[in-house]
Amino acid sequence: xxxxxxxxxxxxxxxxxxxxxxxxxxxxxxxxxxxxxxxxxxxxxxxxxxxxxxxxxxxxxxxxxxxxxxxxxxxxxxxxxxxxxxxxxxxxxxxxxxxxxxxxxxxxxxxxxxxxxxxxxxxxxxxxxxxxxxxxxxxxxxxxxxxxxxxxxxxxxxxxxxxxxxxxxxxxxxxxxxxxxxxxxxxxxxxxxxxxxxxxxxxxxxxxxxxxxxxxxxxxxxxxxxxxxxxxxxxxxxxxxxxxxxxxxxxxxxxxxxxxxxxxxxxxxxxxxxxxxxxxxxxxxxxxx
Amino acid sequence: xxxxxxxxxxxxxxxxxxxxxxxxxxxxxxxxxxxxxxxxxxxxxxxxxxxxxxxxxxxxxxxxxxxxxxxxxxxxxxxxxxxxxxxxxxxxxxxxxxxxxxxxxxxxxxxxxxxxxxxxxxxxxxxxxxxxxxxxxxxxxxxxxxxxxxxxxxxxxxxxxxxxxxxxxxxxxxxxxxxxxxxxxxxxxxxxxxxxxxxxxxxxxxxxxxxxxxxxxxxxxxxxxxxxxxxxxxxxxxxxxxxxxxxxxxxxx
Amino acid sequence: xxxxxxxxxxxxxxxxxxxxxxxxxxxxxxxxxxxxxxxxxxxxxxxxxxxxxxxxxxxxxxxxxxxxxxxxxxxxxxxxxxxxxxxxxxxxxxxxxxxxxxxxxxxxxxxxxxxxxxxxxxxxxxxxxxxxxxxxxxxxxxxxxxxxxxxxxxxxxxxxxxxxxxxxxxxxxxxxxxxxxxxxxxxxxxxxxxxxxxxxxxxxxxxxxxxxxxxxxxxxxxxxxxxxxxxxxxxxxxxxxxxxxxxxxxxxxxxxxxxxxxxxxxxxxxxxxxxxxxxxxxxxxxxxxxxxxxxxxxxxx
Numbered sequence: 001x002x003x004x005x006x007x008x009x010x011x012x013x014x015x016x017x018x019x020x021x022x023x024x025x026x027x028x029x030x031x032x033x034x035x036x037x038x039x040x041x042x043x044x045x046x047x048x049x050x051x052x053x054x055x056x057x058x059x060x061x062x063x064x065x066x067x068x069x070x071x072x073x074x075x076x077x078x079x080x081x082x083x084x085x086x087x088x089x090x091x092x093x094x095x096x097x098x099x100x101x102x103x104x105x106x107x108x109x110x111x112x113x114x115x116x117x118x119x120x121x122x123x124x125x126x127x128x129x130x131x132x133x134x135x136x137x138x139x140x141x142x143x144x145x146x147x148x149x150x151x152x153x154x155x156x157x158x159x160x161x162x163x164x165x166x167x168x169x170x171x172x173x174x175x176x177x178x179x180x181x182x183x184x185x186x187x188x189x190x191x192x193x194x195x196x197x198x199x200x201x202x203x204x205x206x207x208x209x210x211x212x213x214x215x216x217x218x219x220x221x222x223x224x225x226x227x228x229x230x231x232x233x234x235x236x237x238x239x240x241x242x243x244x245x246x247x248x249x250x251x252x253x254x255x256x257x258x259x260x261x262x263x264x265x266x267x268x269x270x271x272x273x274x275x276x277x278x279x280x281x282x283x284x285x286x287x288x289x
Numbered sequence: 290x291x292x293x294x295x296x297x298x299x300x301x302x303x304x305x306x307x308x309x310x311x312x313x314x315x316x317x318x319x320x321x322x323x324x325x326x327x328x329x330x331x332x333x334x335x336x337x338x339x340x341x342x343x344x345x346x347x348x349x350x351x352x353x354x355x356x357x358x359x360x361x362x363x364x365x366x367x368x369x370x371x372x373x374x375x376x377x378x379x380x381x382x383x384x385x386x387x388x389x390x391x392x393x394x395x396x397x398x399x400x401x402x403x404x405x406x407x408x409x410x411x412x413x414x415x416x417x418x419x420x421x422x423x424x425x426x427x428x429x430x431x432x433x434x435x436x437x438x439x440x441x442x443x444x445x446x447x448x449x450x451x452x453x454x455x456x457x458x459x460x461x462x463x464x465x466x467x468x469x470x471x472x473x474x475x476x477x478x479x480x481x482x483x484x485x486x487x488x489x490x491x492x493x494x495x496x497x498x499x500x501x502x503x504x505x506x507x508x509x510x511x512x513x514x515x516x517x518x519x520x521x522x523x524x525x526x527x528x529x530x531x532x533x534x535x536x537x538x539x540x541x542x
Numbered sequence: 543x544x545x546x547x548x549x550x551x552x553x554x555x556x557x558x559x560x561x562x563x564x565x566x567x568x569x570x571x572x573x574x575x576x577x578x579x580x581x582x583x584x585x586x587x588x589x590x591x592x593x594x595x596x597x598x599x600x601x602x603x604x605x606x607x608x609x610x611x612x613x614x615x616x617x618x619x620x621x622x623x624x625x626x627x628x629x630x631x632x633x634x635x636x637x638x639x640x641x642x643x644x645x646x647x648x649x650x651x652x653x654x655x656x657x658x659x660x661x662x663x664x665x666x667x668x669x670x671x672x673x674x675x676x677x678x679x680x681x682x683x684x685x686x687x688x689x690x691x692x693x694x695x696x697x698x699x700x701x702x703x704x705x706x707x708x709x710x711x712x713x714x715x716x717x718x719x720x721x722x723x724x725x726x727x728x729x730x731x732x733x734x735x736x737x738x739x740x741x742x743x744x745x746x747x748x749x750x751x752x753x754x755x756x757x758x759x760x761x762x763x764x765x766x767x768x769x770x771x772x773x774x775x776x777x778x779x780x781x782x783x784x785x786x787x788x789x790x791x792x793x794x795x796x797x798x799x800x801x802x803x804x805x806x807x808x809x810x811x812x813x814x815x816x817x818x819x820x821x822x823x824x825x826x827x828x829x830x831x832x833x834x835x836x837x838x839x840x841x842x843x
Contacts (some may be wrong), residue, residue: 011830032629032663034633055731071825081808081811081812084812085811085812088811088815090629091575092630092811092815093811094575094632095764095765095811096807096811096812097767098577098761098764098807099765099803099804099805099806099807099808099810099811100803100804100808101804102761102800102801102803102804102807103800103801103803103804103805103807104799104803104804106798106799106800106801106803107801121619135764139803178571202552225636225640228633228636229633229637232630232633236629251550262676268640268641268648269646271637271640271641271644272637274633274634274637275622275634275637275638275641278622278625278633278634278637279621279622279625279626279634280625289769301666345715346715360754364721366712366715366716367715367718367719367720367721369718370715370717370718371718375716376716378712378713378716382710382716384706384709384710384712384713385707385708385709386705386709387705387709391564391702395702395703395714395717395719396717396718397707398699398702398703398717398718398719399718401699401722402699402703402718402719402720402721402724403718406699407698407699407700408698408699408700408705409698410698411697412697412698412699412702413697416704446575449770453717454716454717456577456717457718459718471683495803
């Protein structure tokens with residue numbers, strides 16, 4: 001496949017990674033917790049998107065509702081668990097997060113929710129056009145992912161830099177205690193953090209569900225593993241780092257798989273990258289201690 | 290605790306330490322053998338950094354550290370303890386989950402850890418316990434032997450850290466602000482303990498912020514400021530040294 | 543007479559008690575939180591299966607081989623713990639689990655996705671058995687051995703060193719503990735024992751599939767340790783018994799097994815993070831208080 005096409009495919013792939021990883025890194029930035037249950041939020045987003053689309057036939061409505069519900073679920077998760085574990089040793093919220101992940105994923109597989117099989121989400125490109133240039137072409141679905149990703153990232157950037165709560169987040173990410181001391185309402189910042197990050201994950205779920213025309217209960221597992229790899233690569237808690245790392249991982253996967261895909265599956269490649277990164281540059285490509 | 294007729298010489302030669310853009314130590318040199326040496330200086334002078342370099346927690350950017358003629362810079366902390374230099378920490382680091390007795394025993398285990406003997410036999414034997422009790426008695430911690438370290442007040446935790454360091458059988462002890470957070474009564478007891486250790490043959494370097502404490506206790510003082518050696522001499526000399534006064538006043542901005 | 547089913551359940555429980563105790567040495571004693579223990583379980587299982595299936599070696603060789611090989615590989619796979627701690631280590635061990643399973647799945651030597659089948663039943667002194675009381679005795683003998691190893695380690699300098707590494711690596715170094723060396727010891731001992739459990743598993747079931755050893759299974763073992771009381775000798779045993787036997791014996795729980803696992807973990811972390819019978823847990827304090835009042839027994843530590 002020609003280079004530019006490969007490149008544009010990678011960028012699209014990166015889009016979904018970014019949305020998933022952004023939420024994760026935002027949570028880690030303030031709470032210093034590995035929010036493993038994030039995967040379940042992604043899946044819930046896809047599920048809600050499916051339900052709304054099936055009922056209303058409109059992609060954009062489905063996306064909006066999915067994001068809203070995912071955001072709320074995220075905040076609920078925080079309020080019911082991590083909220084009480086802020087001062088406990090790090091293993092406590094970690095294990096709780098694992099417990100949540102296992103519990104939610106199992107529940108989602110039950111017949112009354114998503115069931116054990118995959119379902120279709122035939123939203124197509126939601127009416128967006130195909131893009132054709134002499135170097136590469138993008139299907140409507142790919143255009144959709146790019147458009148939504150860029151729009152959401154722009155919104156997030158504006159919120160983080162222009163609103164009070166966004167600035168409060170930046171302060172809390174740097175030093176939680178100091179932020180509280182200067183009057184930042186930690187509870188509100190953290191809750192907002194979870195809402196935003198979870199909404200992004202929900203959006204990622206819907207987009208991937210539409211792109212692959214497939215929604216299933218365990219669809220969050222692999223993307224969340226990769227999201228962890230990305231936040232380590234990008235420096236835990238760094239949003240720009242996450243964006244760059246997502247692009248890098250997507251590029252490496254696309255180009256490497258083309259050449260050595262027969263040795264190990266692409267996902268194992270991602271994990272080898274993780275282990276090597278942790279061994280040699282644990283603070284990420286851009287992150288600092 | 291064996292009587293040392295001759296404590297090895299610690300030589301710090303032109304040690305510098307750089308952290309990215311920050312020069313924490315700049316060509317600091319000192320020598321110490323058999324004394325209670327005070328290391329003082331305003332905040333940020335690099336005193337703890339120097340301890341970290343000597344005890345192996347940080348490699349120097351340049352310069353040498355020698356003990357008993359052997360190079361110790363660049364070695365790992367556990368190797369340096371084995372050579373006879375033990376230390377305490379500025380922010381006390383007890384093994385909170387373990388009892389006071391177990392904390393002291395953890396230091397006593399020094400000769401066992403590197404060998405296969407670590408796998409053989411109970412660590413609480415009559416021999417090890419009695420040695421640990423001797424140390425607890427010397428540091429006046431006997432009453433708390435079976436108490437969890439995390440439930441002790443800060444003053445006792447500091448003493449415990451000294452006891453734990455003593456259990457490794459050092460010839461030289463680096464104490465990082467051992468009097469911080471102590472009442473004046475506790476500080477006096479600490480000074481008495483330090484003098485007792487000195488009489489038993491241990492050489493000590495003491496970082497202290499508490500001027501009165503340091504001047505009263507130490508036989509010789511070295512002053513650092515902003516990572517550099519400023520002055521050294523007897524307490525009286527140092528107190529009246531204009532460079533020293535200037536360093537402290539200058540830092541009071 | 544006990545039904546064959548009950549014996550099978552007891553065999554599985556014994557194997558998981560071994561797994562939980564072995565993980566406890568790594569996580570509870572040495573403080574290295576690992577989400578990759580299922581990988582060592584799998585390495586042991588596959589090693590012994592290959593030794594018996596492809597090389598026709600007798601059972602005791604397969605068993606020892608599984609233990610030794612897994613222990614050695616455990617030392618290598620434990621190397622990331624020398625560079626990273628806490629959250630980063632959790633991620634690394636997750637990754638290791640994933641890569642190990644991928645190797646089982648995609649490398650033909652290990653049978654690929656179809657796994658390995660027809661693993662011979664163990665035969666000792668000419669007597670061949672798979673299941674039943676003899677196998678039950680074998681599994682629980684090894685579980686007891688693992689418990690004894692845990693107990694023994696906790697009494698020696700190695701155990702003390704492990705705890706110092708867990709509590710404060712710098713303070714540990716300051717008393718002469720070589721932190722890297724002891725972390726590797728912990729990985730070696732813990733993985734070797736898990737490898738033995740893997741061998742017993744493989745020869746009992748008779749076939750192996752890569753998906754048995756995925757990351758979720760690591761979570762299961764870790765949850766047994768945490769649920770029971772991490773760092774104690776009694777906690778992992780109780781945790782494994784409860785969390786392994788309950789789903790097998792209670793039909794309705796079996797369907798919702800993971801939902802309950804997950805919920806239990808969350809609830810434990812909210813209310814009793816030290817475990818059901820960990821030091822300082824409500825249950826343990828009540829039990830010891832009860833016994834102390836009657837003038838019996840000593841407090842386990």
